[in-house]
Amino acid sequence: MFTQEVTVNRKALSVAIVSALYGATIAASATSMNQLRQDNLLQELLPVTTPVEQTQPQSIHAGASAGVFPGGRNMQIAPASAEAKFKAEADQAGKSDTYIVRLRDLPVATYDGRVAGFAATAQASIRRELAFAQTPATQSTAGVTPLQQQQQLQTDHISAEAVKELQQDRISQYENYLSAKQDNVLQLAQSIGVQHDASSRYTHALNGFALTMTQEQAAQLAESPEVAFIQRAEMLHIQTDRGPEFIGAKKVWVGQTPDKSSFKGDGVVVGIIDTGINSDHIAFQDLGENGGNGHDHTNPLGKGKYLGECATGVKQCNDKLIGIYSWPAVTNSYAGKAPATGEDYNGHGSHVAGTVAGNEILHVPMLSGGAGKHDGRPYGVEFASAAGVAPNANIVSYQACTANGGCPQEAMLLAYEQAIKDGVDVINFSIGGGEKFPWDDPLQQALLSAREAGIAVAVAAGNNGGNPLAPNFYSISHSSPWTMVVAASTHDRTLAKVNNGVAFSGGKKAPSVSYLPNRPADDAIAGYSRGSITGKPVVAANYNDPLCLKPFAAGTFKADEIVICKRGNNGRIEKSENVKAGGAGGFILYNDVFDASVPDNNQIVDDFFELPGLHITNAAGNQILNWLKDGGAEHKITIQGGSVTIG
Template sequence: MGKMPHLSWFFQAWILIAIHTDFTLADRSTYIVHMDKSAMPKAFAIHHDWYLATINSLKVAGTNSDTLKSMPRLLYTYDNAIHGFSAVLSFEELLNLQNSPGFVTAYPDKIVKLHTTHTPEFLSLNTISGVWPASDYGKDVIIGMMDSGVWPESKSFNDDGMTEVPIKWKGICQAGGDFNSSMCNRKLIGARSYQSGALAANLNGERYRDSPRDANGHGTHTSSTAAGNYVEGVSFFGYAEGTARGIAPRARVAMYSVSGSVGAGSDLLAGMDQAIEDGVDVISVSMGAGRIPLYENPIAIAGFAAMEKGVFVSTLAGNDGPYPMSVENGVPWLLTVGASTIDRQNSAILTLGNGMSTFGWSEFPVNALLENVPVIYNETLLACDSAELLSAEATGKIVICSDYSGYLASQIHETVLYSNVAGAIFISNSTKYMEVKDLPCPAMVITPVQSPGLINYVTSTTNPTVTMKFQLEVLGSKPAPAVSCYSSRGPSSSYPSIMKPDLIAPGSKVLAAWIPISPSAFLGSNVVLSSSYTLKSGTSMACPHASGVAALLKGANPDWSPAAIRSAMMTTASHIGNDYSPIQDNGKSLRYATPLDMGSGQIDPNKALDPGLIYDADSQDYVNHLCFMNFTKKQILTITRSSKYDCSTAADLNYPSFMAFFNNTSLTVHKFHRTVTNVGQKSSSYKVNLKVPRGTSITVMPDTLSFTRRYQKVSFNVSVDIKQMNTLKSYGSLVWKEVGGNHTVRSPIVVYRMV
């Protein structure tokens, strides 16, 4: 990973600045300034100090006061994307700046407009080209949601603009409790409830008795993420304001309520069984059965039946990251989705009494302004682990807290809530705050890189004050995506011979529909806030993104098999972030993510529409691999439900990734046999491009694939030799690059040795 930028206390390289008109001074503008770093005078130890001195030298003679409005103001310094800084300057100061040593160029900053469910834009979905118009936005594709239920009154399930329900639909809208059949429509075309297993097991999950109504919000959130209709003017208490819509906004939703906060596998099996019968095209399962064998996993078993019928099944990877071998649903015939971050940063702005300012993370759900409030920095208070001590020392003040001890990682606001402080500034490197935490008190989080300027100001100033303004946002933060810290990692302990997760999709701070009876946020220790839309994080949120993409691909390519759709998603996924460097891992100190963290990479819907080549497979192919993995006849029968399958042809699976798993044997060579199908141009050829895992040698035969017609199949062999490998894990990739064309078919390679 490249060197982290030095940004003093101002900001981080992962933020692409968004200028808010509240902070643009009269007759001043914000400029991005490029500097020649090699021209930095030797008197300065770091470039930030040089930039700050440059700005301070620009004070125009004749100003009538030393106030914020009459001074140039440094906002951020940069050292990766550019060498330079951004600053609020008058035109005369800009002219003077051009005479400064090392000046290269300057230009005005741009205002960035925000969207709500921003993930469609982040995934490059648009109305002009790509998979949205090609699929007519998922029109008539039916997504069966296995979840906690649905809140039919949500505007995300209105049927404005929807055509009549497809004739193929065989489902019903089940009445029960306060849910009646008239609550379904042309968007929410079906709803059923399955609770018998949970009742028999005495499971205490939030459920409406015998009703598909959502009691905890999870199902409403996931289903609106996958296929919610357009809803204007929504937000999470002012954050993420805009128009909400799902990934496949013209697809249909059928809800199968199979759990509360917990559920029974039997109920899930019943729901999936019925969904197949009802005629769904895609099944979305934001649930996990734990790391259990395939032949005991209800999702795996029901998923095999769905796959046989041509139904695509998307599942979550689990939220047990960043620990290895924690992935759930590591099933060869299902898509397993990990979670990633997006480029929207919910923020507050912190302005010191000396006029310096910075952004930090916050989701305090009030459009508040704490203006010129006394701030205290006391080393005995830094842990913020005693409400009594905070009240005694910092009543009515803003307190600075640090989580160097790790305490705040799990107790970010408890002591602040129960003290008499006015607010808090948390200093933390943990990405968990931005990914999974909330802030029910006036507080914000800045990084240790940002903190020295704050601390220097507070400790060197008599009666220091700060101003904090909430409900601000920055769009375009970098790097994004990153693998979410909580996203479960591979390999799968239940099926390690196939690389899992398959890919990642947006899962952190996803805004989608919510239910009015479940809290959306908290204000203080005892005020519960409700909202029709809320921000949630988890691989539960990533899964419906992939489900929506699958619906779009199914709508554009009705004849594609589930394996073909999964292959298209995987081989076109991006392993590069918006900063043009490899995707980073929030769970591993921002090191570059490996395929065991992110699979093939971030899902790219538009590229998946035209993958060039696909790795296809049918039910017999999966059985052949079960035989290859020495599953017994009984175990296979448990999964397949049919004796028509046999083990006469044990074989490797035609999967779009390569997992060379050496399980404590004397073998040093792993061989793969793969077949690709041409879904691109009639006549084309592809040349192999290898990134060989460190310590291994790889042979691909042949190294060129030639096609003379569409849907033609061509096979190749891959041999991985680990005789020289001295590590337990190593990573690479195999890419088929179209000769004279635009298709790039990328597959990750993982070499994994058990000891």
């Protein structure tokens, strides 16, 4: 264990903290490095130093006698066995999958100069190196070890420009070294029968690559002394009006801080690693002086210069949203059904980006979901204003998660790799973890690299705390000691909600579906609509589309009929719109099955339907279906409209 000094950008860190508090928790309810350095994307870091205790992996031990170069660690690395570097899984025998192969040499972001002939590229190491060079030769070092000399160096006076200038001259050389070492290991992989090229390669966030091979081939490859660890790539999962005021962000906006400085994110570039971004949403436009709070954004890259898909013209950016990235590891999942771009087809990424740095907008209507067909329908209530925690910040979106919320580890590592190259100030990562041992986990190592590159990273603690049976390092996500993990909170905004109601008549015995309009969490129905209806229930299964997957032809139903659809395969609101297209006057959605292993599929959701509608539990749905088949007559259902009031 040793202590090193890390310079922290105070304003970027404040954005990360409040964004995490609001975005990663309450809301849980990244061109080349040289080009960006020249364009001054990174602002000078303020001279605030924080000692960081960093525990080393068990295979690394402190050296005793050799000299130490300023910034170096002087460590002996004991070679690990192949068994320690790769753990076989019984159910993966003979199967081919994607594996993350991490090599022994340090990545660019953390490299401290330990390889002969290649100077350090890590910012902290370069700072100490420059500080050491400026230490007066007459300064006494009697009784002080080289390691203590490093720890006692004051680096606050070393400018960010000086660090970047020295770093730029070294990165390409060290990257070439890493690439050559990676090529050697990939050739070794081919020699043992691996038939695929690396699908992704990493040099900044990680030194390694993603490779498709069998478990047995991975075990063989782990025998190479150049390999540090091999892990099968995991699939992780994703985890604003009143919020900024609730968490205290508005006090920062107006200067109610110890040093009386106000700050709304000006000059800070925030990287959002998530499901992508809704690039044409008003929250991510450069509104200029006539929008929201009257702020006119400045593109830190320069007017008309953008990153990723915006640089190539695939997507459109602006002075607010300055970059969008995506990778085949995500876009291949679209299978041609949607454009292979970084546009958000899930909604989570746009929600998080808006929470962190969305524009301040006035008179915001509360909308229902648009089912991919429109921008939502108004509930009939309005927020006076809505804004992200840092509304004046710039945004770069890194799409690392698919439309269904799955986040391939290969894509997440590519996102961190690119964000480090781009030099963003802050990363928001509202994605679950689950690592068993962070010192071996490639994603946690990428988080460390981002931190060492001067990026403030805010990660969500997740929703799995308190599970004594959790097989992970801790029950929170992202347990590594170098991460800033933020636990969940409870929003203080209230929505006075009265659910739609339901009543039954006819048949032999009416269903006993519980209905508590002022306690929606305790009953068996959910959903809102402004209108009411009393009508005849009909079952969509009798029209050859039990899931209501497609719009019914006009005239299929009568205006006084209520169509009952099964949940699954398409959006809940989309189902109601398909029913409305067929002429029905009402809609009921019931959960298909009860499955304790998939809690989300058992929940009912307070969606807003354009026609009188309900979302009911599986048990309630079965009661209604059985009631319709009880041999009685004049079955009627009344759906009573609900309401929403913002408090």
